[in-house]
Amino acid sequence: MAQGTIHYWAAAKAAAGTDKEPYDAATLAEALDAARDRHGPEFAKVISVCSFVIDEEPSGTRPHDEVKLNEGGVIEVLPPFAGG
Numbered sequence: 001m002a003q004g005t006i007h008y009w010a011a012a013k014a015a016a017g018t019d020k021e022p023y024d025a026a027t028l029a030e031a032l033d034a035a036r037d038r039h040g041p042e043f044a045k046v047i048s049v050c051s052f053v054i055d056e057e058p059s060g061t062r063p064h065d066e067v068k069l070n071e072g073g074v075i076e077v078l079p080p081f082a083g084g
Contacts, residue, residue: 001024001025001026002023002024002025002026002069002070002071002072002073003022003023003024003071003072004022004023004069004070004071004072004073004074004075005020005021005022005023005073005074005075006020006021006022006023006031006035006074006075006077007019007020007074007075007076007077008020008021008077009076009077009078009079010078010079010081011046011079012043012046012047012050012077012078012079014046015039015042015043015045015046015047016035016039016043017039021035021038023035023069023075025069026068026069027064027065027066027067027068027069028052028054028059028064028065028067028069028075029063029064029065029067030065030069031069031075032047032064035047046079047077049079049080050077050078050079050080051078051080052064052067052075052076052077052078053075053076053078054067054069054073054074054075054076055070055073055074056074
């Protein structure tokens with residue numbers, strides 16, 4: 001397990017009710033599952049359309065259970081943004 005911080009942006013921040021919180025997880029999937037459990041179904045809907053950046057690297061299309069988290073790492077949760 002690794003401990004770090006999840007940063008929520010825009011709609012994800014509103015759905016979570018916070019801009020950041022700690023994680024204690026080995027993979028992105030574990031961290032997101034725990035966040036869904038904490039924040040409920042509306043939050044789950046929002047993050048289902050989000051992109052994730054792990055320690056400044058986009059997770060891309062990799063399965064979330066294959067994205068390993070680092071001790072002291074940062075997960076950025078980025079909903080789709082309007083504009084250009």
